Amino acid sequence: MAVFEVFSQQDPGGPYVHAGSVVAPDITLAGQYARNSFSRREDAFRLWIVPREAIHEEADLDLLRPPGDHRYRLGRYYRANVEKRKRLKTRVAEAAAEGRLA
Amino acid sequence: MSPEALAALERYLLAMADDELVIGYRDTEWTGAAPMLEEDLAFSSIGLDEVGHARLFYALLHELTGENIDYRARRPDEYLHARLLELAAAPRYEPAGEHRSNRGWAFAIARQYLYDQFDALRLESVAASTWQPLAQAVDKVRREEKYHLLHTRTWIARLADQAATRERLNAALAECCAYVSGLFEPVAGEPALVAEGVVGAGSDSLQAAWSNVVGGELKRHGITLPLGLPAGQIDGDGGLGGRRGEHGAEWLQQWDDMTSVYRLDPAAIW
Numbered sequence: 366m367a368v369f370e371v372f373s374q375q376d377p378g379g380p381y382v383h384a385g386s387v388v389a390p391d392i393t394l395a396g397q398y399a400r401n402s403f404s405r406r407e408d409a410f411r412l413w414i415v416p417r418e419a420i421h422e423e424a425d426l427d428l429l430r431p432p433g434d435h436r437y438r439l440g441r442y443y444r445a446n447v448e449k450r451k452r453l454k455t456r457v458a459e460a461a462a463e464g465r466l467a
Numbered sequence: 468m469s470p471e472a473l474a475a476l477e478r479y480l481l482a483m484a485d486d487e488l489v490i491g492y493r494d495t496e497w498t499g500a501a502p503m504l505e506e507d508l509a510f511s512s513i514g515l516d517e518v519g520h521a522r523l524f525y526a527l528l529h530e531l532t533g534e535n536i537d538y539r540a541r542r543p544d545e546y547l548h549a550r551l552l553e554l555a556a557a558p559r560y561e562p563a564g565e566h567r568s569n570r571g572w573a574f575a576i577a578r579q580y581l582y583d584q585f586d587a588l589r590l591e592s593v594a595a596s597t598w599q600p601l602a603q604a605v606d607k608v609r610r611e612e613k614y615h616l617l618h619t620r621t622w623i624a625r626l627a628d629q630a631a632t633r634e635r636l637n638a639a640l641a642e643c644c645a646y647v648s649g650l651f652e653p654v655a656g657e658p659a660l661v662a663e664g665v666v667g668a669g670s671d672s673l674q675a676a677w678s679n680v681v682g683g684e685l686k687r688h689g690i691t692l693p694l695g696l697p698a699g700q701i702d703g704d705g706g707l708g709g710r711r712g713e714h715g716a717e718w719l720q721q722w723d724d725m726t727s728v729y730r731l732d733p734a735a736i737w
Contacts, residue, residue, distance in 0.1 A: 366503070387505050390625075397618050398505035401512050 369395035370420060371403050372413040381413055392416070468598065472663045475656025476598065477531060478547060479666065482654055482710055483589070484524035484538070485548035489718075490582055491517030492725055494575070496557035502572060509618060513579070516611050523604055530600055539729045543722040544712040547654070551578060551646035551706050553718040570639065573626055577639035580619035584681050585650045585673070587612055592667040601665070620684070627688035640685070640692050646706030651677070654710050 366388055372381040384403040389395035396414050403409060423429065436442045460466050468476070494514025501507045525538050556575040559567045590609050596602040626636040651674040660666040668676075685692065708714070 388503065389505060393621055394505075394625075397614075397621065398509055400614070401509045402505065 366390055367395075368417040369399070370415045370417050371399040372415070373403050373409040374411040374413075375408060377410055379410070381411075384409075384412075386417065387414075468663060468665065469659060471656050471659040472665055473531075475654060475660045476665055477528065478654040478656065478710075479660060480524050480528050480531065480601075482547040482549075484521045484528065485546045486552055486582075486586070487517045487524065488521035489546070489548040489721070490552040490579070491515065491519075491521060492721065493552065493554075493556060494579065496555075496559075497572075497575065500557050510575070513615050513618065516615065520608050520611070523608065527600055527604055531598075539726060540733060543714060543719055546714065546718075546722070547710050547712060548714075549646070549649040549652065549706060550709040550714055550718070551643060551649055552582065553709075553714055553721055554578070554646070555717050555720070570642070571635070573632065573635040573639040574642060576619055576622045576626065577636060577643050579615070580623050581640075581643050581647065581681065582650070583612060583615045583619060585677055587616065588668075588673050588676050588680070592673060593665075595664075595667055597664040623685075624688065627690060637690065637692075640690065644692055648674075648705030649707050649709050650674075652707050652710045 367390070368386050368388055369392065370386050371384045373384040374381050384399075387395050387398040387402055389398050392414060396412070399412050399414050403412060457466070491514045494517065495511045497514075498507050498511045501510050528538075529535060554574075555567075555569040556571065556578065558569055558571075561567075587609070590605050590612065593601050594605050594609070596605075623636070626632040651670040653670040657666070657669055661669045682691075
């Protein structure tokens with residue numbers, strides 16, 4: 366007997382969400398049991414059935430949440446830089462128009 | 468439809484509905500007793516599907532007869548299911564402490580497999596029925612039955628795979644075969660149904676088709692049985708009589724269980 370993890374898709378093209386797990390002697394029965402346990406209300410569009418041992422877990426927080434300040438990599442942070450540059454450009458243009466630039 | 472065909476269709480629908488109700492009830496007895504928790508759910512769920520199909524066929528009967536009969540209020544000899552389906556398979560625990568193992572899991576699988584093969588052919592034979600309501604209802608039922616066969620085929624393959632379980636499977640199939648003729652026992656007036664296209668094929672041709680399909684599939688697992696032999700050539704009476712309301716002692720027990728709550732207060736509204 367082995368544990369199989371079940372992922373279900375609610376709509377065509379949608380993401381697969383972890384639904385739970387089943388215990389079964391092989392992948393064929395696991396698929397049939399998954400259908401019973403995780404599409405009982407006829408709500409799944411597709412199911413993925415994965416042997417738990419095929420799943421590699423990554424849980425090292427040094428890798429997942431490095432301690433340094435990496436905010437500059439984030440889109441939100443980059444957006445702030447774009448706004449800042451826009452403001453500077455405006456100021457330079459105004460200064461040039463007023464003849465304050467050499 | 469001629470009066471003969473109409474009367475026969477009534478019996479035909481009742482036999483179909485009772486088949487589904489009786490095996491469905493027996494399947495749900497496996498809740499808590501199947502080989503694994505997941506199978507408790509799977510097999511009980513198949514049972515509930517069958518009970519759902521029974522409801523559908525009882526509703527068709529209401530439509531056909533225009534009478535609002537309460538099908539729970541029948542005497543045991545008014546049920547027309549095949550006798551194979553009433554045999555007890557799941558273990559039974561009496562409150563008083565008595566325990567009966569009954570025929571067991573291999574029998575439940577063998578019976579469900581043999582019955583679903585029969586049911587698939589029967590549904591196919593009414594899929595183009597000249598009585599429209601039946602043809603329409605059958606489409607939905609056939610899609611659900613697809614899963615049942617998928618599941619029991621998987622189990623037949625598993626049980627046939629190892630010596631110990633294979634022996635049990637063989638014994639179970641043999642016991643089922645002694646009752647199999649009862650599935651193909653025609654209801655009175657069947658020729659009229661076939662003549663008027665209400666039913667596409669008679670019981671004889673269903674049995675021939677069934678023997679081919681089942682014989683072919685089991686052969687791939689190296690299993691050969693006296694499938695489809697006339698009743699005289701196998702032990703017992705072939706399980707005949709069900710379509711006339713004749714049943715065995717195990718049916719009385721099942722009927723008693725099934726109707727016990729209803730009989731407490733037949734006038735109650737649920």
